[in-house]
Amino acid sequence: MSVIKNLFLITVSPQLGWDDINKSGHTTRTVLQGGMFPMLAVLALVSFVPMLYEEDWTMSRCVIHAIAELSSFIAALYIVSFLLGGFFSELSKSHSSTIRMNNYIAYNLMFLVFIEILNNSMAYLFPPLLFLYLYLPVIASKGIEYLGVTGEKLIWRVVLTASALMLAIPYIVRKLLEMIIYTGA
Numbered sequence: 001m002s003v004i005k006n007l008f009l010i011t012v013s014p015q016l017g018w019d020d021i022n023k024s025g026h027t028t029r030t031v032l033q034g035g036m037f038p039m040l041a042v043l044a045l046v047s048f049v050p051m052l053y054e055e056d057w058t059m060s061r062c063v064i065h066a067i068a069e070l071s072s073f074i075a076a077l078y079i080v081s082f083l084l085g086g087f088f089s090e091l092s093k094s095h096s097s098t099i100r101m102n103n104y105i106a107y108n109l110m111f112l113v114f115i116e117i118l119n120n121s122m123a124y125l126f127p128p129l130l131f132l133y134l135y136l137p138v139i140a141s142k143g144i145e146y147l148g149v150t151g152e153k154l155i156w157r158v159v160l161t162a163s164a165l166m167l168a169i170p171y172i173v174r175k176l177l178e179m180i181i182y183t184g185a
Helices: 002-012 014-024 028-046 059-087 095-121 127-142 152-183
Strands: none
Touching: 002 014, 002 028, 002 095, 002 127, 014 127, 028 059, 028 095, 059 095, 059 152, 095 127, 095 152, 127 152
16 A cells, blocks of 8 residues: 555655655556556546446447556556656666656656546546646656756756656547547547
8 A cells, every 4th residue: 555655645745755655665566566557447447437427428438438548558657668768768777777767657647547537537527637737747856856867957858758758648549549449440
């Protein structure tokens, strides 16, 4: 449960949360098994909630939505890791720095999964919930020390690149998958 506690901490107090994550020393496998994958399971279940209050949300549409949501976050985990490691070689120069980068990405994506769980649970679009997406760069910037990045220019490049990738990749992958599945291509 410490992974979920760490997610709560980086949401409420990003600096305190990243400090706790740094002290915990979890492997990427622990972070994924203890936090990311269970949250994705909850997201898949919550993808069926719109059936309760929307007539046009059929079982098949909910299954497609659940598959697209799960696939988008799993793909984002690997794509963002690949791109960040490629753009900033210092993030993947050693085994421990690669673990830190993957944990950094996983925790930030878990925050986005949490927002999606809340979005899927709401009967109507709740605009203040959409502003939580703007909180991701704050969480990402407070975790930059955890990554071990130094240099003011490099810090901001990493934060902006990571935030943009983590916000865009799941959205793009989900929209592409839904478009492919709905058109039958």
